[in-house]
Amino acid sequence: MDVKFVNPFISAITNVFETMLNTKVKVGKPILKTADLVSAEVSGIIGLSGDVQGCVVLSFPGDVACKVASAFAGVDLTTDHPDFTDAVGELANMVAGNAKKDFDGYNTSISLPSVIIGPGHTVSQSKSSPFLVIPCDTDLGVFNVEVAILTSKKPVQQPVAGAVS
């Protein structure tokens, strides 16, 4: 995965959490996902398509997911609440949408969100596009943002003002 796609996600995570949850995020050093990484209980997933393909996963321990979803929605949410998956999915949507605006020159679309709930699950990765894990630490708890991206074309160069062709 091209590292130039990592910074947009770091900016997006901090922006979304600060704006919508009034919560600061300490972002750790991104690492490649390995089999021994702690599995999640709640995952919000967004697919990317177009010039940039892949997916983004917000991966939470159960208690952290409840605190995050509650802070976002402004009401107490537990995993069995009908609005819980909606809140987690919308957060994933905001992070992915906010990141893709910084994919300069790439035309990218995002999917509608999916949410998986269940202890000890993992979102598997392909060999051609391994997940990069961005560890996040907040007052609400720790969670990971997993990003797997492939690009199918070079970015479209924007014309430089004043350039003569």
Added chain:
Amino acid sequence: MKILLVDDSRTIRNIQKNTLKTLGHTEVLEAADGLEALVCLGDNKDVELVLVDWNMPNMDGLTLVTKIRETDKALPLIMVTTEAEKSRVLQAVKAGVNNYVVKPFTAETLSEKIAQTMTKVAAPAEAEA
């Protein structure tokens, strides 16, 4: 003022509803996609403002805006979406939105954009009077 919120996320509709409530707007209708919104607008001719998300199932926000503008050029429409690229904003403006809010948004931003939109929409009407 009757306002229609169109977003497939109930969480976002609730956040918007709370902001509107603080602004004194309590007559709020909700739709989870473009199709529901069209039905709602058909049943409620007195809606004065629509906040519309872009990415939704069944009918997306851009299609909804285009459909509304086929019959109503005046209804104020604000797109509230994660789609932040300039090309998308231009696409939405071309389709007929009056204003654009990028998610994530603060309550202040949403309030400002609503006030800005309603002022802009009212200005030509006042000039004609």
